[in-house]
Amino acid sequence: EIVLTQSPDFQSVTPKEKVTITCRASQSIGSSIHWYQQKPDQSPKLLIKYASQSISGVPSRFTGSGSGTDFTLTINSLEGEDAATYYCQQSSRFPLTFGGGTKVEIK
Amino acid sequence: EVHLVESGGGLVNPGGSLRLSCAASGFTFGTYSMNWARQAPGKGLEWVSSISSTGSSVYYADSVKGRFTVSRDNAKNSLYLQMNSLRADDTGVYYCARDPSAGIGNWFDPWGQGTLVTVSS
Numbered sequence: 001e002i003v004l005t006q007s008p009d010f011q012s013v014t015p016k017e018k019v020t021i022t023c024r025a026s027q028s029i030g031s032s033i034h035w036y037q038q039k040p041d042q043s044p045k046l047l048i049k050y051a052s053q054s055i056s057g058v059p060s061r062f063t064g065s066g067s068g069t070d071f072t073l074t075i076n077s078l079e080g081e082d083a084a085t086y087y088c089q090q091s092s093r094f095p096l097t098f099g100g101g102t103k104v105e106i107k
Numbered sequence: 108e109v110h111l112v113e114s115g116g117g118l119v120n121p122g123g124s125l126r127l128s129c130a131a132s133g134f135t136f137g138t139y140s141m142n143w144a145r146q147a148p149g150k151g152l153e154w155v156s157s158i159s160s161t162g163s164s165v166y167y168a169d170s171v172k173g174r175f176t177v178s179r180d181n182a183k184n185s186l187y188l189q190m191n192s193l194r195a196d197d198t199g200v201y202y203c204a205r206d207p208s209a210g211i212g213n214w215f216d217p218w219g220q221g222t223l224v225t226v227s228s
Contacts, residue, residue: 034214036152043202044152046216055216087152091213094166096142096154 002026002090004033006099014107019075021102023088026069032092033071035064038101039084047086048073080106109133109217111203116222123193123226129186129203129219137161137181140211143188146221147199155201156188159211166212171197193226200224 003026013019023033031051036044046055048064051071061076075082083106088099115127129141143155156177157166165177176189186203200223204215 036215038152043218043220044215045218046214049214049216089152089154089214094157094212095168096157096212098152098154101151 001095002029002092002097004088004090004097004099006086006088006102008102009100010103010105012105012107013078015080016077019078019082019104021073021075021086021104023066023071023073023099024069025071025090025092028068029090029092031067032090033064033066034089034091035062035073036087036089037062037082037084038087044087075104078104078106082106109205111205111217111219113201113203113219113222116201116224118225118227119193120228121194121226124189124191125193125224127188127190127201127203127222127224129188131184131186131205134205136179136184140206140208140213141179141186142204142206142215143177143186143201144204144215144218145197145199145201145224147196150199153199157206157212158186164211190224193224195226198224198226 005024035048038044052064085101085103110132112130142157158177174192178187200221202218202221204218
């Protein structure tokens with residue numbers, strides 16, 4: 001099973017600040033990583049697919065990068081509506097796995 | 108608009124069974140693989156099962172293998188999860204989600220609103 005380790009677990013950030021969330025895979029997975037945002041009491045929403053591919057309707061301040069084992073989700077100029085928990089997910093092989101999540105709080 | 112609506116959750120005794128349903132609309136259901144994922148209270152996301160567009164290929168997490176069965180009825184635009192021998196650690200919100208790719212086991216988009224399963228005596 002491919003284990004995904006996210007860091008940090010929690011981040012408290014002021015509006016307009018830049019946020020960086022990392023996801024490390026236990027083995028190389030190419031670009032088979034996807035990022036989701038889950039706001040309180042809502043279902044997850046896809047933000048980025050295949051490490052860096054943008055999704056229609058998702059604000060451009062959300063970007064992804066990385067390949068192999070190390071991946072990054074960046075939120076440029078954080079807005080109040082971005083308070084949420086962010087998850088990475090790998091699709092390199094079954095079983096599909098998720099990272100433990102990173103909770104972003106707005107100061 | 109693509110829409111997924113789960114139903115069938117509820118309170119069940121340990122060892123009991125439950126059948127979840129997911130009604131799909133707004134897309135050609137029979138051409139997409141589908142998935143179940145769950146989230147225990149206050150915890151992260153866990154993939155549960157995937158099924159191909161025709162139902163010919165299915166995959167399960169080890170934690171549910173042998174107890175859960177995924178199926179679909181393309182004529183009814185519906186996805187199902189039969190859950191047997193339920194345990195307390197199966198408690199959580201269960202989501203269905205579409206795989207928008209042409210294959211299986213990729214990314215999830217969109218997700219339904221979820222249905223809560225509580226396993227407790």
